[in-house]
Amino acid sequence: xxxxxxxxxxxxxHLLVGILGLNGRFHVLLRERDLTRLGDGGLASGALxxxxxxxxMEVLTRFAAALKRLGVDRVEAVATSxxxxxxxxxEFVRQVRRRIGIPLRIxxxxxxxxxxYLGVRQAxxxxxxxxxxxxGGGSAQVALGDGVRLxxxxxxxxxxxxxxxxxxxxxxxxPREVVALxxxxxxxxxxxxQALRRRRWRQALAxxxxxxxxxxxxxxxxxxxxxxxRRRLSITRAQLGELVAWLATxxxxxxxxxxxxxxxxxxxxxxxxxxxxxxxxxxxMSRLSYVPGSIREGLVMDLLSPSKFRYTYR
Numbered sequence: 291x292x293x294x295x296x297x298x299x300x301x302x303x304h305l306l307v308g309i310l311g312l313n314g315r316f317h318v319l320l321r322e323r324d325l326t327r328l329g330d331g332g333l334a335s336g337a338l339x340x341x342x343x344x345x346x347m348e349v350l351t352r353f354a355a356a357l358k359r360l361g362v363d364r365v366e367a368v369a370t371s372x373x374x375x376x377x378x379x380x381e382f383v384r385q386v387r388r389r390i391g392i393p394l395r396i397x398x399x400x401x402x403x404x405x406x407y408l409g410v411r412q413a414x415x416x417x418x419x420x421x422x423x424x425x426g427g428g429s430a431q432v433a434l435g436d437g438v439r440l441x442x443x444x445x446x447x448x449x450x451x452x453x454x455x456x457x458x459x460x461x462x463x464x465p466r467e468v469v470a471l472x473x474x475x476x477x478x479x480x481x482x483x484q485a486l487r488r489r490r491w492r493q494a495l496a497x498x499x500x501x502x503x504x505x506x507x508x509x510x511x512x513x514x515x516x517x518x519x520r521r522r523l524s525i526t527r528a529q530l531g532e533l534v535a536w537l538a539t540x541x542x543x544x545x546x547x548x549x550x551x552x553x554x555x556x557x558x559x560x561x562x563x564x565x566x567x568x569x570x571x572x573x574x575m576s577r578l579s580y581v582p583g584s585i586r587e588g589l590v591m592d593l594l595s596p597s598k599f600r601y602t603y604r
Contacts (some may be wrong), residue, residue: 291309291310291329291361291363292307292308292309292310292319292360292361292363292535293308293310293316293363293364293365293366293590293593294307294357294360294362294364294366294367295307295348295365295366295367295586295589296350296365296366296368296394297367297368297370297425297584297585297586297600298346298367298369298370298372298391298394299328299370299371299372299427299428299449300325300327300328300329300360300370300371300372300426300427300428300429300449300452301325301326301327301329301426301427301450301499301500301555301558302324302325302326302327302427302499302564303323303324303328303349303350303353303454303585304321304322304323304548304584304586305320305321305322305353305356305357306318306320306321306542306586306587306590307319307320307321307325307356307360307362307385308320308364308590308592309476310594311475314594315420316383316594317504318450319360320360321358322353324357325452325472325554325555326342326345326346326349327330327342327345327427328343328346328372328373329342329371329372329427329428329449329451329452329455330342330343330451331455332376333372333426333427333428333449333451333452333455333456334455334456334524334576336375336376336377337349337376337377337378338372338378338379342484343382343385346382346484347385347386347389347390350386350390350392350394350560352391353392354390354391354392357392359367361413361581364587365392366393366593367386367392367394367395367396368394368395368396368397368405368585368589369382369395369396369506370396370397370426370428370429370585371399371402371426371427371429371445371447371449371452372427372428372429373446374396374397374398374399375395375428380396381506383395383396383501387572389418391586398445398446398531399429399445399446399494400432400443400444400445400538400584401457402429402445403431403432403433403443403444403445404440404443404588404590405585405588405592406422406424406431406433406497406583406584406585406588407422407433407435407440407443407587407588408523408556408587408591408592409497409583409584409585409586409587409588409591410422410497410581410583410589411435411437411580411583412432412581412583412587412588412590413582413583413592414581414582414583415438416436416493416511418433418436418491418492418493419434419435419436419441419490419491419492419493419494420434420435420436420487420491420492420494420495421433421434421486421491421493421495421573422434422435422495422496422497422581423495423496423497423566423569423578424470424497424498424501424584425448425451425496425498425500425501425562425565425566426449426450426498426557427448427449427451427558427595428447428451428452428570429445429446429447429448429449429451429452430446430448430565431443431444431445431450431548432444432445432446432482432486433490434486434491441489442485442486442489444462444482446478446479446482446486448475448478448479450558450561450562450563450565451558452498453471453474453475453561453564453565454557454558454560454561456472456474457471457474457561458471458557458560458561458585461541461542462502462538462539462540462541463539465538467512467562468538469558471560471561471564474566474567475564475565475568476568479565479568479569479572480574483569483572483573484548484588485523487553487573492540493579494570494573494575494577494578495578495579495580495581496566496578496579496580496581497581497582497583497584498584499502499552499555500555500558500559500562501562501566501580502523502580503524503551503559503560504525504526504530504550504551504554504562504563504566505523505524505578505580506523506531506549506550506551507533507548507549507550507559508525508529508530508532508533508550508553509523509525510549510550511529511532511533511548511549512529514548516596522524523577523579523580524580525577525578526576526577527570527571527575527576527577528568529569529601530563530566530567530578531581532564532569534560534564534567536562537563539561540557540560542557545557545559545560559604562600566578568604579588582583
């Protein structure tokens with residue numbers, strides 16, 4: 291069976307196409323990503339804007355053509371925070387279904403955390419209980435599991451783009467803006483960190499494109515060469531603190547020139563960095579390691595082994 295996966299995120303829209311083999315493996319045929327910025331201008335107001343919807347519809351039309359060209363048998367398409375929280379999110383989903391024919395559905399924040407966990411689980415063998423954090427444009431997800439059971443999962447409105455729209459008004463940011471941002475992030479993270487402190491875990495992992503780029507930027511500030519492979523990326527709390535301090539006083543032009551950071555994500559770097567730094571502080575983490583894995587791989591895992599990977603929460 292040929293499977294198509296579409297992930298409509300706040301920053302990017304992703305397409306993953308592959309063949310589900312009889313051997314239980316997924317053979318990738320195509321990966322595409324478009325930095326559509328569906329949440330631009332609408333996260334603070336609570337409604338998707340017309341320009342953002344137009345961009346998303348163009349990208350999804352192109353992806354639908356690719357699905358048809360590859361003869362996809364089944365399509366799984368999900369929308370996350372930007373659509374989930376928008377007052378016109380349901381109408382956007384209806385437009386996608388009616389005009390393009392993609393069976394888009396909105397998933398909850400907790401389901402998003404579960405799918406991210408499954409995506410990470412297929413990329414990395416979890417020998418010990420691990421906490422995984424991922425920070426997107428509209429929300430952040432946290433999951434704790436040991437490879438046998440997902441024991442905790444939650445989602446909070448701490449996405450990089452959402453916070454940038456809410457708190458950052460100047461370039462470079464004003465100190466009071468950064469202080470207000472940090473305070474709001476700490477208030478939101480506190481109950482999540484308290485819940486995790488009541489549970490046992492030994493590994494601290496992180497995924498998402500902006501986190502990966504922040505780790506790479508911190509690495510390149512100290513080393514001339516990139517590490518051999520993304521799986522070796524990690525960051526200490528001290529290194530992240532230094533990077534966030536620089537981001538808090540930098541201009542957009544300076545951030546666009548930061549090695550390791552996609553210039554198109556320069557406006558997300560500070561807010562995502564603050565969310566990650568406060569997370570590490572609240573949980574008492576000294577180091578975070580990057581791990582690949584996303585909703586898309588999680589959806590594949592659900593279809594490959596629905597009983598084996600249907601985790602329960604405790």
